[in-house]
Amino acid sequence: MGKIYVLKEPGRDKAWNIYALREAARLKRWFQGVYYSPRLKRLLAVFKPTPGTHVNMLVFEEMGESVLRDAYRMECPRGCNRCCVLRSGAFMIENELRNLPGDVRDRVTRQPSELIKTPGGWVRVYRLDTEPMGRCIFFDVEKGTCMLEGLGKHNKPIVCLLTYCTVFATRDGKLYLKKGYRVHRDGRAEIHYEEVDEKTWRRMVARMGSVWTRYRKIYKQQQTEEGTA
Ligand code: SF4
Ligand code: SF4
Structure with a gap:
């Protein structure tokens, strides 16, 4: 297994976070996804640039790809928005x-x-x-x-690309929904996932997407009113 580069976690300093995002943006095309590692109890924003690509180690850390073996991949299903x-x-x-x-x-x-x-x-x-x-x-x-x-x-x-609600995840082709989480004293968040069938997953997408469907309804009404005014 090869090596991956993981963006260091954001801190409280806005200027530093923007700097880190700018550096990450340079490697966007090699972005692999965001994963939750139950072993490390943290989210990993993973990049895998081709060898020889400059990586700013002030904002990235190198890890072995094996760290992703038991990790959940964060998903953003169509229809939530x-x-x-x-x-x-x-x-x-x-x-x-x-x-x-x-x-x-x-x-x-x-x-x-x-x-x-x-x-x-x-x-x-x-x-x-x-x-x-x-x-x-x-x-x-x-x-x-x-x-x-x-x-x-x-x-x-x-x-x-880097921001996820962490509600939806996949691992080894299976679907998972967040069941709960616990924040440890050191700030690490332990997220619990439960495997679900497609129907349950779809139901959750529709629930989360109700914000958008309500917004769309009002938006369409406004468009119609503006068109007839
Ligand atoms: S809340 Fe919806 S739009 Fe946002 S990351 Fe989760 S699934 Fe995607
Ligand atoms: S539409 Fe959503 S994903 Fe696209 S740029 Fe705007 S906030 Fe980001």
């Missing part, structure tokens, strides 16, 4: 704009932004959560899809 529709908190770091098509890049640069002094220099961060109730500007309310993902998975902001 909770993180995109309500108080998304979504943002994009300046170095993520480079590979976007020109019109999309222009849309981002028109967004409110903040310049943050990080250990790696000044970094501009663009807010994407400026639609009503914190909805992300790239969320297609009617279809329930991320417009950036439609351009390729690695066009999604790094913060979206």
Whole structure:
């Protein structure tokens, strides 16, 4: 088994966290997923760059791939959309704009932004959560899809690739739902998962997705009213 690079856990220092995200964004195309390791009792944001790629070891740590053997992979099933529709908190770091098509890049640069002094220099961060109730500007309310993902998975902001609710997980082709968790004194969170069948999994997606379906209903009503006004 080979080696993987795991992004160090975020801390309380916003500037450091933005710096770490910027460095992670550089390796986006080698992003493998987020896993929960019951052995380490922590979430692992895993990257596997091709040999010779520069990895900033200030923000990454190296691990053996075997650490993932008993780990659960975090999943974000289609139809939930909770993180995109309500108080998304979504943002994009300046170095993520480079590979976007020109019109999309222009849309981002028109967004409110903040310049943050990080250990790696000044970094501009663009807010994407400026639609009503914190909805992300790239969320297609009617279809329930991320417009950036439609351009390729690695066009999604790094913060979206790394953030999971941890409710849904898979391991060895089986489906799991979070049953509970316990936070230890040292801050480590122990998450318990229960294997479920597809029907139970789908039911949970529909439950979580009810925020989006309600939002979509109101959104459609508003669109109709605006169209007839
Ligand atoms: S709440 Fe979970 S499943 Fe729903 S959009 Fe967020 S990460 Fe995905
Ligand atoms: S960029 Fe995409 S995944 Fe991220 S919040 Fe916006 S719609 Fe959701």
